[in-house]
Amino acid sequence: MNGAEGPLFVRQSRFGNWDTVSETTAEDLTFPADILGDVVDSDCQTSIWEVEGQDSSDIDYLVPGLIPRSNSNFAEITLRFISGWRLDKLGLKKRKTIGTCLDDKLNKKSMHWIVEIPTVNEAIRFAKGLTYRQARMYNKDSVMRRFALSLQEQRLQIKNVNKELLVQLVKEGHLRGAPPTPVADAPVVAASLGEAEDSPRAARSLGP
Helix, strand or coil: CCHHHCCEEEEEECCCCHHHCCCCCCCCCCCCHHHHHHHCCHHHEEEEEEECCCCCHHHHHHHHHCCCCCCCCCCCEEEEEEEHHHHHHHCCCEEECCCCCCEHHHHCCCCEEEEECCCHHHHHHHHHHCCCCCCEEECHHHHHHHHHHHHHCCCECHHHCCHHHHHHHHHCCCCCCCCCCCCCCCCCCHHHHCCCCCCHHHHHHHCC
């Protein structure tokens, strides 16, 4: 838990000029449409992940876990946070669901929630709720290091990972040897990845 504010929720931010939005931004038709598109998924819902705080090790694993299965390239990742207290204050309905990220261990921890955002006004308030805490940005190299670490710790299954990502990890020196070959229902064999250069704590020290 995160003190009196309860749990903390994380959402990946994929686009939008967030520098134009703050807790004081007007809640009207001038609100940036790109930000609304970033916070609302299909069917007027949004996906968030519950963690124990901004120093939770689960955040390290969410970084590679949230990369879409279809992605063939690594890129920067930005995570935004909202407290459980603030989310409850918004009065939005939410329900816990099974996660579908790349990290099987996170999926099994019952951390994933779906929040219903049926109106534009509620989407605006939710977006503003994500501005009260500083976003955490991870550069491409940091994302690749965390991805390699999750592979070595057998948190990701090779069959769910785009082969192009594995090739890039080898080329950039984050994995040693040839990219592992996908085998149905088989986890990554840690020995095939070479020696680890990072521990979970060391990975966190890399920073965004």
